[in-house]
Each structure stands twice: as structure tokens, then as C-alpha cells.
Amino acid sequence: MASLDSWLSELRQSPVLFSVAVSIFAVVGYYVHAYWASPLHQYPGPFLAKFTNFWRLYRISRGNFHKELQALHAKYGPVVRIGPNVLDIDYPDLNKTVFNTKGDWRKTEAYLGSNVVVDGHIVYNVFSELDKTKHANEKRPIAKYYSATGVATIEPHVDKVISQFCDEIETRFVDNTKPVSAAKPFNFGTWTNFYTWDVIGALTFSQPLGYLSKGIDFDGTIKIAEKAIEYFGLLTAMPSLDYWFDKNPIYRLGPPGFANVGGISVQHMVDRYQGADSAYHDAAQPDYLDRFIEAKTDNPSSVDDAQVVSWLMINMVAGADTTATIIRNAVYYSLKTPRVWARLRSDLASAGLTAEHTPLPLKAVRALPYLEAIVNESLRILPAVILSMERYVPAGGQRLLDGSVVPENTILGFNLFVLGRNKKTWGDDAEEFRPERWLQNDGEADEGYRARLQEMHSAAMSFGGGSRICLGKHMGLMQVYKVIATLAVRYEVQLAHPEREWRVVNHFFPMQEGLEVKIARRV
Template identity: 90%
Template sequence: MTSFVFWLSELRQSPALVSLAVSIFAVVGYCVHAYWVSPLHRYPGPFLAKFTNLWRLYRISRGDFHKELQALHEKYGPVVRIGPNVLDIDYPDLNKTVFNTKGDWRKTEAYLGSNVVVDGQIVYNVFSELDKTKHANGKRPIAKYYSATGVATIEPHVDKIISQFCDEIETRFIGSDNTKPVSSTTPFNLGTWTNFYTWDVIGALTFSQPLGYLSKGFDFDGTIKIAEKAIEYFGLLTAMPSLDYWFDKNPIYRLGPPGFANVGGISVQHMIDRYQNADSAYHDPSKPDYLDRFIEAKHDNPDSVNDAQVVSWLMINMIAGADTTATIIRNAVYYSLKNRHVWTRLRADLASAGLTADQTPLPLKPLRAIPYLEAIVNESLRILPAVILSMERYVPPGGQRLLDGSIVPENTILGFNLYVLGRNKKVWGEDAEEFKPERWLQNTGEGDDEYKTRLQEMHNAALSFGGGSRICLGKHMGLMQVYKVVATLAVRYEVELAHPEREWRVVNHFFPMQDGLEVKIARRV
């Protein structure tokens, strides 16, 4: 006891020792709470994840966190603790509860990294806005432009870029000799050219001007590379969102890395050009683009919509409209060619519907009536979702009872990973790892009601475009392009994987970055 009193006396004489002692007690107290006292201590998971989000940050930085999560669920079960206050959930039955239209399951700060700073002001978008009222107000003026009916009016813009996409491929990789067999043509990276297409088409849809990647054949201004780096950065921020205020949003000195400011600059410049009529060389007011519609929304809602809101709408078109669409197109083509019978059946079904190469770009309406094409798209979204880091939500007041009977307290973060949910064997069966479009079709002997119930369960489990009040605004716009591009490639060309024995490489940066869609292509005779 005397020694302890002497130690306290010495401690009071040294501020440095006081600080050290306080720090040690704080760390020890935090660790004891995280491991033993936290209401989440009962849930299994990696040891370090119980104490710090640095574990998750590191794992995400490796680019394979979707596979890590799948392995953790196989080891620990449907509930895995991946952070001091984060559980990852593989309970598809909860999806409708969490992703509802009430908006009572709040988005977490993980989404704030997609904000940008414009003229010193942080600009939110419909993806990053956490407040449900502000989100609804930001979405309401433009929702009609993204409906199935609204998107149908922009199909001519899409057709123009698909035609250019085909022309560039034929000029660069096929040439004038249409008699050459596909095996003798020059291999090229169709994945890269798909990305050029989606960026150009989003430029045409948004500003009436393709950005120029197809015509130039490379990322001439670095925007695509910057966007990839920004998505990589955004993926890291989902683990520790506060880092954004030290790096991209630092009010004193921005430390980087590349954020979405480049896309913001493009959006602002196009808006200024439109106001000043400086884009008349390519903009036809009789064929409105999304910038026209956003300005119209501003005029119709002067009290709630300003130029900053217009910029946020433009940016979400650019950020979410290009890379995600390219991901789904690449999935559909790669997995269909990898499973050759799928590509063969798709071509047969397109032919049975009377669709030929002479009609390309193919119109959307007859394509939506082909069940097997829809099944390929659904399966492509399941096997490799366009978002493969977990979608996070805060548990609302009152907590949430899980299927194991435990109650998760309010303000706990629940993550729902689409890659993991897409492999839940209770929903998808023992062949969940297989690319099998047929699972989306009605089985022989299966009744209509039974099929409808099973189909709805699969859609609920897949959550391909989110759900409830936060369902993806650009769903119809993206799907239109996927249907049209995949079908156009199938009816117009002979396509083979250049290296069918190889697996492509997928890196998880929130969006999956795929590499290895090397193909040989020839015109169908």
C-alpha cells in the first residue's frame, strides 16, 4: 500500500506520466469494453475486428474483401462481427425489413466519401445524403426522368453510342474482311472498350456529348483512371469514414488521393456552357438530355433546387452511371462466354424473336420480352454484384431481433454484402457458386404461383439495386444499356474468349474492377 501511495505521489509530479497513465487506462478500458462489455461481444469474428476498424480497412485495401467475408460466414455462420460496432449479416429474410420505404434504417457515414467539394462547399448527392427527408427532397424533382417511361425517351442517345461502339470495334479489330473466321482475328480487351462505351454514353445522355474515349481509343484525359482511384479511396473510407476529413475534405490543405472533384469539374463546366449557350454545336434542345431535365427541375422548384443541387445530380449520373453499367455488361458477356451453352442459347432465343444483325442497335422493347436474356442479366448481378462491399445501415430505436433469437441494440451497424447474400445456399441451392441463368426461369412442372413466389424470394435476396426508399435511381437507365449492348454483341458478332482456360481478375474497390475480358471477334456472316 505504501508503494502504491508513493507511485501516485510521483505520478502527480509528472504531467507526462499522468498523460501516459491516462492513455494506458483508456486503451485498456476500451479493450475490456470491446471484448467483454459490448453488447456485440457474443457475436463471433476476427479477433482484431472486435477492437478496431483498422482490421477492416486493411482487409479492404487488399481488394478481395468480398471473398474474405464469404470465408468468414462459412467459418462463423450468418452473423459475423467485423468491427467494434459492425455486424455483417447473411440473413436474406431481413432484407425487406431493413431496405424498406419508411427509411427508418439510416444509412451510415460510409457513404459520405462520394461527396465533393465545389467552391469550398461540400456537395451531397442522392447516394450520399444520409437524412431521409433531404434525400427524398433531392430525389423527388427528378425521379420521373429515371422511370421506365422517362428512360425510354433517351434510347436514341444510347443507340447512337452503341453504333459508334460497334464501328470502332470493327474498324480497329475486324477490318473490312468479313470472311475471316473469328479464330484468326486480333484479340483485344472488350472490358476496356466497354468502359469507353459506358463513359461516352453517360456523357451523351447527360450533356448530349460523348466524352471521346471511343473515338480516341484510350483514357486521353485520365478521367477514367482518376475515377477508378476515387472509387478505391471511397471503398477504403467505408471502413473509417472520418479519414475523409483529413484527406479529401481537409479544409486547410487537401491531402488527396484523387476524389470525385474531376467529375465535379466536368459537370460544372457543362452546366456553365449550357447557361451561356456555348454548347450549341452539339446540343439540340429538341432532344433533351439530363442536364436539360435537371435545369427544368430547377425552374419548376426554385425554392428547393439550386445550381449546387444540379451539379450533384450531374455527378451521380457520371459516377454511378458509367462504372456500374460497365460491370454488369462485362459480367454478362464473360460468364456467358465462359459457359458457352449460355451464349449459344441466348443467340438462338434472339433469332427466334426475329432479331437480326441488320436491326442493330436492337430496340429495347422486344429484348425485354426474352426471358433468357433477363435471366442472364439477373444471374450476372447475382454472381458478381455491381457493388461488392457491404451496404450498411444503423439499427433503429428498439433494436432488431435476428433469426437466431438475439437482439442487436439500436445504433449498431448491420452490413449486407450482396456477394455473400448471392451465395446463400438456402436461397440459391447447392450450386450457388455456378453461373446458371436457368435458375431464374420456371422449372418444368413448377406451378405459376410457386414460381412467382420463388422468383420474388430470389429478387429479395439479391438486392441488386438496393431496395425501399433508397433503391437505385438509375436502375432502368443501366438495365436498358445492358440489354441492348449484350444482345447487339450476340446477334452481330462471333465472339470467343481469347484465353478460355484463364479466370479473369476481380479487385474489390466498392465496385468490382474486372480485368481479363480478352476476346476475339468477327462479323457474323
């Protein structure tokens, strides 16, 4: 006691030490009180995560957070506390409640990092807009252009790029004098990126961006976009940092944002207004820029050029990388499971689809149940969005399946990688790539199959759900179905190193590395 009194006496005699000590005790006291007083105290999770979001920021920066979440759920159960006000949920049955059409489960600020600054103004998009009324108003003028019917009208743009994709691959990597086993390996993942970015350029501006023809990321846009996505993934843990790093009006600290894509979009819009793109733009075959300008004309009071740029940018950023992810998934997992690729080729042949028909028409390939099953299973096993989708609990709270009630304004996260491996939903083979799970079983009644299929789609939630379902779903799937079917009927394809596993890095979208293939024309 005497030593304690002596220590306190010394503190009182030193104002600086006293102030430091008081500050330390105040901070510690604040966090201890917050910890014990929190209504989320009952939920298990990593110790540091209960005090600060820096824990999650650091874990996300490691690029393997989907695997870490899977391990945390295995340790703690279906509800894991991963932040002071954040719970990650492994209850697939809750998806329909949260991702509904009412929009009462608000998106969190985690999505604001996809905004960009154009001419000093922050431009929101249909992905980042949090206000449900503003989101509906922004989406309404263009929704019809992304419907299945609307997307079908732009198929000729995709056909041109698929033809170019095949030509470039054959010119660079195919030797018709050699079998596929002796072909030159190449990075299919990289060329998939070139394909999807060029398709988005063609769909949006009537002009491929030039990555296929040049065979490189010649202007750095793809690399910048990857860095921007990595940055965006980090911000989901602490969105407030975006103001200081990217939206700082005094001095932008970085890292690279989506401004490069914004510049491309603005330039194409200006060229269209001035008629400077007539060398490649045909008004008889409209693109998305045409459609967006049409929406502006039809809605002059609510749509301006900033809104048009916002639509163009979300086409570019969300359309290219997510579509490339799905294509790489389908090709990698199908080739790793040879019976899957063999059955796909057999089904294509049975439908009378051959290399002479390439690029294959969307209507024909969409009629193949097994191709659809491959795509669905690819998205289940490795979703196109691999960080958790977050929502605020609405007024009144939410009762979970364990009987507990989560208070309003708590953030619930739903990680599709984790949900896609829930054994109660998917069975003991949840870790296995098995497209057949999406097909009708022998003896299964039609009504029972439709109900099971609906439940699987709800659990997998590959394109989100409810009022926030992915606007570009049909546009992306068109590119995926057509190019995968074209590859299967036109080429012999093998993994260059079938014994190796590829590497997946989690940056909100998964970045797959190590997809090298050998390819030869089918005879």
C-alpha cells in the same frame, strides 16, 4: 513482489515514464472494458475487429474483402462481427425488413465519401444524403426522368453510341478475312468502360466524352474515377477520415476525388446556359441536363445550380462504372459457359432479331426472358456493389433469426456477394453461373413462379431496395440489354484465353481485370 515494488518506485520517480505507463494502462483498460461491456460481445468474429475499425480498413485495402467475408461467414456462421459496432449478416430473409420504403433503417456515414467540394461547399447527392426527408426532396423532382417510361425517351442517345462502339471495334479489331479464332485479341473490359462513359456523356450532355473515338482515357477521368472509387471503398470502414483527406478546408491531402467529374459537369451546365453547346445539343431530343434544368425551373424554391451539379455528377460516377461492371459480368460468364451464349443467340434469332436491326430496340430485347435471366444471374454471381451495404438498427432493436436481439444504432452490413451464395436461398449450386434459375420451371404454376421470382429478387437485391433503390436502375439496364444483345447478333465472340480466370478487385464497385476477347462479324 519486491521487484514489483522497486519497479513502481522507479516509475514514481520518473514523471515521464509514469505518465506513459498510466496512458498505456488507460488505453488498454478502455478497450478491455469496451470489449466486455459491448452488447455485441456475444457475436463471433476476428479478434482485432472487435476493438477497432482499422482491422476492416486494412482488409478492404487488400481488394479481396468480399472473399474474406465469405470465408468469415463459413467459419463463424450467418452473423459476423467485423467492427466494434458492425455486424455483417447473411440472412437474405432480412433484406425486406431492412431495405423498406419507410426509411427507418438509416444509411450510415459510410456513404459520405461520394460527396464533393464545389466552390468550397460540400455537395451531397442522392446516394450520399443520409437524411431521409432531404433524400426524398432531392429525388422527387427528377424521379420521373428515371422511370421506365422516362428512360425510353432517351434511347436514341444510346443508339448513337452503340453504333459508334460497333464501328470502332470493327475498325480496330475485326478482320473479315479471318475466322474469330484468328482475330486480334483486345481488352474488352477497357472498351466497355469507354462505351459506358461515352453513353453517360451522351445521355447527360448530348455529347459522348470521346473515349471511343480516341481509344484511350485521354484526359485521365476514367483513371481518376477508379482511384476515387478505391478511396471511397476504404472510407466505408472509417468515414471520419474523409474530412482530413478530402474535405479538409485548409489543405486537401488527396487522393484524387470526384472533382474532375464535377468540373466536367459544371462546364457543361455553363455551356448550356450560354448556348455554347448548340453544335451537338438538339433541344428536340432532350438529355438529362435539359431535364435537370427543367426540374430547377419547376421547383425554384428547392432546386438551385448546386443541386443540378449534384444530379449531373451522380449520373456520371454511378452510371458509368456500375453499368460497365454488369456488361463485363454478362459477357464474361456467358462466354465461360458456352451453352449460355449459344442459347442467347438462338433466342435472339427466334425473336427475329438480326444484325440488320442493330442497335436493337429496347422493347424487343426486354421481351427476351433469357437475356433478363443472364443479367440477373450476372448480378447475383458478382454484384455491381461488392462491399457491404450498411444500415443502422432502428429504435427498439432487431431480433435476428438466431433469436438474438441486436440493439439500436448497431450497424448491420449486407454483402451482396455473400448473400448471393447463400445455399439455403440459392441451392447447392449457388457458386454456379446458371441463368435458368431465373426462368419458370416445367410444370411450375404461374403464381408459384412469380412468388419465387420475387423472393429471388429480394434476396439478390441487385439495385438495393425500398426507398433507397437505385435511381438509375432503368437507365443502366437499358444500356446493358441493348449492347449485349447487339454483340450477340452481330458478332462471333470468344474469350481470348478461356482457360484463365479473370481477376476481381473489390473497391466498393468490383474492378474486373483480364477480360480479353476475339471478335469477328457474323456471316
